[in-house]
Amino acid sequence: MVDISKNTLEKLKKEDIHLKPRWYFLTKNYFFWLMFFITTVLGGISFGMILFATGDLDWDIYHYLGMSLPRAILVGLPYFWIALVMLFLFITYYNFVRTRTGYRYKFVVVFLISLLISSLLGIGFYQYGWTETVDTQLRQKIPSYHNFTYNREKQWMHPDKGLLSGHVVELKHDTKLLILKDYFNKEWNIDISKANIKGKLPITKGIEIRLLGQQITENNFKASEIRTGKGLPLRKGKKSIIKIEN
Numbered sequence: 114m115v116d117i118s119k120n121t122l123e124k125l126k127k128e129d130i131h132l133k134p135r136w137y138f139l140t141k142n143y144f145f146w147l148m149f150f151i152t153t154v155l156g157g158i159s160f161g162m163i164l165f166a167t168g169d170l171d172w173d174i175y176h177y178l179g180m181s182l183p184r185a186i187l188v189g190l191p192y193f194w195i196a197l198v199m200l201f202l203f204i205t206y207y208n209f210v211r212t213r214t215g216y217r218y219k220f221v222v223v224f225l226i227s228l229l230i231s232s233l234l235g236i237g238f239y240q241y242g243w244t245e246t247v248d249t250q251l252r253q254k255i256p257s258y259h260n261f262t263y264n265r266e267k268q269w270m271h272p273d274k275g276l277l278s279g280h281v282v283e284l285k286h287d288t289k290l291l292i293l294k295d296y297f298n299k300e301w302n303i304d305i306s307k308a309n310i311k312g313k314l315p316i317t318k319g320i321e322i323r324l325l326g327q328q329i330t331e332n333n334f335k336a337s338e339i340r341t342g343k344g345l346p347l348r349k350g351k352k353s354i355i356k357i358e359n
Contacts, residue, residue: 145215148208153227156201157234158247159194164235165244166191169265171323171340177274189268193261202227266296269323277301277334278323281316293322293334304335312341 167189175185205227209215215223238244251258259266269278279295289306303324316322316339325338 141211142213145208145211149205149212152201152205152208153230154234156198156205156227156231158238158244159197159201160231160235161238161244162194162235162247163191163198164239165248166194166262166264168239170263170268171265174268174276174325177276177325178268178271179274189263191262198231202231205231265323270296272301272328272334275325275327276323277303277326277328278321280321281318284316284318291316293324300332302333304329304333305339308336308339310339310341312339314341316341 170189172182172185172189175182178185180188202224206220206223209223209227210218235244265278269276271277277293277295279293279301281291282294282300283292285291289304291303291305293301293303295301308324308326310316314320320341323340324334324336325340326334326336328334
């Protein structure tokens with residue numbers, strides 16, 4: 114044993130090999146644990162965005178778009194966020210196996226545990242409405258963001274097929290009309306005299322609504338159903354009939 118140690122030391126000196134200090138390996142280990150934590154959180158945010166993107170769509174209107182349900186699901190899947198989840202899961206695995214004891218675990222075990230943690234985090238982010246905040250910030254700061262996702266605007270902006278959405282500009286109670294500005298800043302006169310109004314949020318000026326009905330002319334639309342904008346209160350409760358408020 115002594116000879117082996119002596120020979121090893123002589124070889125290190127002869128080849129001018131310097132041993133790395135202990136703090137280097139500790140720092141490296143902590144770094145990969147930190148990266149493991151960061152990528153797991155990012156994976157959680159991405160998973161939460163999948164829940165938000167799919168939960169924000171209305172899956173009962175596919176027949177208005179001339180689609181079958183399977184095709185509507187394929188069109189509506191948030192492939193951008195699914196790809197990010199997979200990317201962060203693989204990066205998480207890469208960081209984990211480079212920790213001091215990470216090499217002992219199989220890829221499948223690490224991958225599934227990372228997916229479970231990211232899923233739980235994503236559900237939490239979604240339930241608390243943080244993913245909606247992330248979506249809003251991305252829309253405001255990255256104009257091309259909408260090109261990567263199939264969102265509610267793309268789903269509902271088909272007035273010729275009886276689907277229309279936007280924000281309420283003005284309510285006219287006496288004539289049962291409201292003025293709507295759609296996502297392309299076009300104003301519509303909406304006949305709501307026979308509309309069934311669903312949702313938990315009252316229809317007020319500035320609120321986002323979705324309309325089922327029929328396009329009458331270039332700027333006129335007759336609504337048969339009005340759905341209030343989706344948000345955290347709506348996701349947690351059942352739809353109910355509400356009154357239009359000022």
